[in-house]
Amino acid sequence: MTLTERIASVTxxxxxxxxxxxxxxxxxxxxxxxxxSSAVFTLPAPSWSLRWYxxxxxxxxxxxxxxxxxxxxxxxxxxxxxxxTLCAIGLLRSNFRGRDAVVTFLVSPxxxxxxxxxxxxxxxxRAAGLRDVWASxxxxxxxxxxxxxxxxxxxxxxxxxxxxxxxxxxxxxxxxKAVLKVLVPALAPAFLTxxxxxxxxxxxxxxxxxxxxxxxxxxxxxxxxxxxxxxxDPTIAAISTLLILLAVAxxxxxxxxxxxxxxxxx
Amino acid sequence: MSAARRLxxxxxxxxxxxxxxxxxxxxxLLVLLGRSLLVGGVPSLAPFISFFSDGxxxxxxxxxxxxxxxxxxxxxxxxxxxxxxxxxTRGAMQALILVAIILPLSVGVVVKAFAWQIVLxxxxxxxxxxxxxxxxxxxxxxxxxxxxxxxxxxxxxxxxMILPIYSxxxxxxxxxxxxxxxxxxxxxxxxxxxALPLSLPGIVTGIAFVFSMAASMYVIPSLLxxxxxxxxxxxxxxxxxxMRNEQLGSTTAVVLLVLTVAVVVxxxxxxxxxxxxx
Numbered sequence: 378m379t380l381t382e383r384i385a386s387v388t389x390x391x392x393x394x395x396x397x398x399x400x401x402x403x404x405x406x407x408x409x410x411x412x413x414s415s416a417v418f419t420l421p422a423p424s425w426s427l428r429w430y431x432x433x434x435x436x437x438x439x440x441x442x443x444x445x446x447x448x449x450x451x452x453x454x455x456x457x458x459x460x461x462t463l464c465a466i467g468l469l470r471s472n473f474r475g476r477d478a479v480v481t482f483l484v485s486p487x488x489x490x491x492x493x494x495x496x497x498x499x500x501x502x503r504a505a506g507l508r509d510v511w512a513s514x515x516x517x518x519x520x521x522x523x524x525x526x527x528x529x530x531x532x533x534x535x536x537x538x539x540x541x542x543x544x545x546x547x548x549x550x551x552x553x554k555a556v557l558k559v560l561v562p563a564l565a566p567a568f569l570t571x572x573x574x575x576x577x578x579x580x581x582x583x584x585x586x587x588x589x590x591x592x593x594x595x596x597x598x599x600x601x602x603x604x605x606x607x608x609x610d611p612t613i614a615a616i617s618t619l620l621i622l623l624a625v626a627x628x629x630x631x632x633x634x635x636x637x638x639x640x641x642x643x
Numbered sequence: 644m645s646a647a648r649r650l651x652x653x654x655x656x657x658x659x660x661x662x663x664x665x666x667x668x669x670x671x672l673l674v675l676l677g678r679s680l681l682v683g684g685v686p687s688l689a690p691f692i693s694f695f696s697d698g699x700x701x702x703x704x705x706x707x708x709x710x711x712x713x714x715x716x717x718x719x720x721x722x723x724x725x726x727x728x729x730x731x732t733r734g735a736m737q738a739l740i741l742v743a744i745i746l747p748l749s750v751g752v753v754v755k756a757f758a759w760q761i762v763l764x765x766x767x768x769x770x771x772x773x774x775x776x777x778x779x780x781x782x783x784x785x786x787x788x789x790x791x792x793x794x795x796x797x798x799x800x801x802x803x804m805i806l807p808i809y810s811x812x813x814x815x816x817x818x819x820x821x822x823x824x825x826x827x828x829x830x831x832x833x834x835x836x837x838a839l840p841l842s843l844p845g846i847v848t849g850i851a852f853v854f855s856m857a858a859s860m861y862v863i864p865s866l867l868x869x870x871x872x873x874x875x876x877x878x879x880x881x882x883x884x885x886m887r888n889e890q891l892g893s894t895t896a897v898v899l900l901v902l903t904v905a906v907v908v909x910x911x912x913x914x915x916x917x918x919x920x921x
Contacts, residue, residue: 382830393728396721396805397743399798403758404750406768410761418761420768460660467656479657483664488852488907489672490859492880493896497671499883500678500893520668523660574749581751583862587884598753602862605757617754624749628742637741641806 404621411614418611429615439600439616446597450579453518458572460519461526462564469534480531484524491584494520499588513589514596521582522575529574532642533567566634573627580620672900679897690894703895707874707902710792710864711857715804717797718853719846722804726845727838729805730812744802752799756866759795760786763867792868799863800856804849811845812838844914851910855903875899 406420411429413422433439464483468476486494495517502513537560545555583598590599597616604613631640682689694700729740747755762768763785773779785791815838823833861880864872873881875895882892 379830385830385834389724389727392721392724393740396725396801397740399721400743400747400801402762403755403798404747406758406762407754410758418764419766420761460663463656464660465657467654467658471651471654471657473651473654479661482669483661486664486668488855488903490855490876490896490899490903492859492861492876493675493900494668494672496879496883496892496896497675498667501671501674504674516667520664523664527660577749577751581753583753584859584880587880598751598862601751601753601757602865605753605760605866609757609760613757617750617757620754621746621750624746627749628746631745637738637745640745641741642810 407614407617407621410611411618413611416610418609418614429611432610432612433615436612439612442595442597442600443616445594446580449514449518449596450522450576453515453522453579454572454576456515456519457522457526457575458568461523461571462530462568465527465530465534469531470539480527484528486520487524487528491582495585495588498585502589510589510591510594514586514594517585517589518579518582521585522579525575525578526568526571529567529571530564533564537563570631570635570640573631577624577627675893676897676900679893690890691898694891694894694898703873703875703878704898706872707858707876707899710789710796710874711854713789713793714796714800714857715850715853717793718801718804719850721797722801722849723808723842723846725801726805726808726812726842729809730815744805747799748802752862753866755799756795756863759791759798760866763791763795786867787869789868789872792864792872795867796857796860796863799860800853803852803856807848807852808842808845811842815841844918847910847914847917851906855906858903858906859899875902 409420409422410418412425412427413419414424414426414428415422468480498513498517498520502508502516507513507516541559541563542552542555545559546552550558580596581598582596583602586596587599590596595603601613601616628637628640631637679690680686680688725740729737729744732740764770765782765784765786767786769785770779770782774782785794819837819841820833823837824830828836858874859876860874861876864874864877870881875898879892879895879899882888882895886892
């Protein structure tokens with residue numbers, strides 16, 4: 378290695394390590410603040426304490442909102458998994474011109490501004506006379522979750538060799554059994570990973586949900602932002618730490634199912 | 644051949660999802676676009692003319708573009724080396740970088756923006772660090788400044804720069820670099836003539852992702868810079884949620900939609916062309 382090559386290589390590594398630290402900073406800070414005794418987010422914390430977790434446990438405002446968000450995310454993810462998996466199979470098994478354009482359209486909610494999508498839905502739902510908060514939220518959140526499922530399952534299916542199903546049938550399995558024994562196991566990891574990411578995306582969504590929530594029905598990010606803006610205290614860090622734990626759990630399960638490297642395929 | 648022209652029945656499986664997205668997402672966007680061109684039921688460009696002839700609008704557009712460009716540049720500068728390191732390493736180091744990218748992606752943006760509020764305060768760790776190493780004479784507050792906003796936003800969006808670049812870098816045959824070295828190419832020549840051109844499609848995709856997300860962000864500026872600083876996205880949100888000025892909000896929403904769609908479409912065709920050329 379020449380000197381310049383070594384300098385270049387060291388620079389690349391230093392920047393990469395700095396980026397890793399940079400990426401993890403907000404998570405580490407959140408966890409540290411949640412276990413600190415200081416009410417004004419002093420870091421390093423003067424002493425350690427569980428008081429913010431006790432405050433979180435006593436909170437009458439937060440838990441109903443958490444329950445609402447979990448229900449909304451679970452329901453919209455379940456609908457997305459059903460519709461999205463069928464859709465990915467249907468699109469992949471049929472060959473027509475413009476299929477790529479259809480796929481791009483179906484995953485485009487991931488790329489367009491959430492606020493604009495939310496405003497567009499608000500106006501149309503209003504014009505259609507839909508005023509029910511829960512119905513609006515579920516309709517809107519399936520638009521958030523569905524693209525994740527379609528994108529991931531479609532990508533996994535395009536690696537699947539469908540002649541394997543024919544092979545299983547030649548070996549004596551009925552068609553439903555062949556699908557169950559061959560296609561389902563091959564698809565399960567992508568199905569579950571996309572479901573987890575769809576669930577997290579729904580739990581995290583702010584810019585679309587904000588147009589459909591009201592004073593009585595709120596989702597977690599909306600309640601949290603309101604809290605941070607109005608009366609910030611480390612209780613928010615405590616609930617954030619629980620959300621980070623959820624993300625860690627998802628990461629571990631995802632790693633077991635498909636491996637970290639395939640989780641990185643955007 | 645009639646058999647080939649007839650639609651495959653298996654396509655029926657895709658119908659519910661396609662109809663769902665078309666009706667619940669496609670139609671509302673078309674209605675939004677259509678209504679923005681109507682005033683009192685008559686086709687008119689008046690809202691756009693008044694928006695673009697207002698000096699304040701240009702400040703807002705300027706803010707949006709400046710912040711998005713700065714966030715994109717910062718993401719590229721720190722994201723490219725990270726993608727390069729990720730593509731060239733194996734084992735524990737690769738796992739560490741992957742975890743550092745994927746874990747924050749699974750944590751909500753409110754959580755991360757809240758954490759940056761703490762980090763960027765006058766007594767926050769950035770200020771402590773900079774005064775500690777002697778770069779700053781006295782503690783400074785980065786919260787509620789443009790620099791703080793750019794740092795926080797880059798933190799949230801940099802995975803969307805790293806991952807597309809990594810996905811093309813990992814496909815480059817390492818023997819290409821070796822071949823160039825055998826032929827006497829210097830390391831810099833090799834990087835600029837082999838790795839960089841081959842990774843251009845990933846760079847273009849990453850730039851488009853980060854730029855359009857930075858232009859659309861709402862929660863991050865709400866927490867890191869506040870009301871005094873408006874972008875197209877924050878103005879759109881505020882027009883609907885606080886100012887009750889839906890006419891202005893619809894106009895800025897359409898401007899933002901056109902901007903982001905243009906960036907995404909242009910980058911898709913550009914990266915396809917770059918990919919085809921290599």
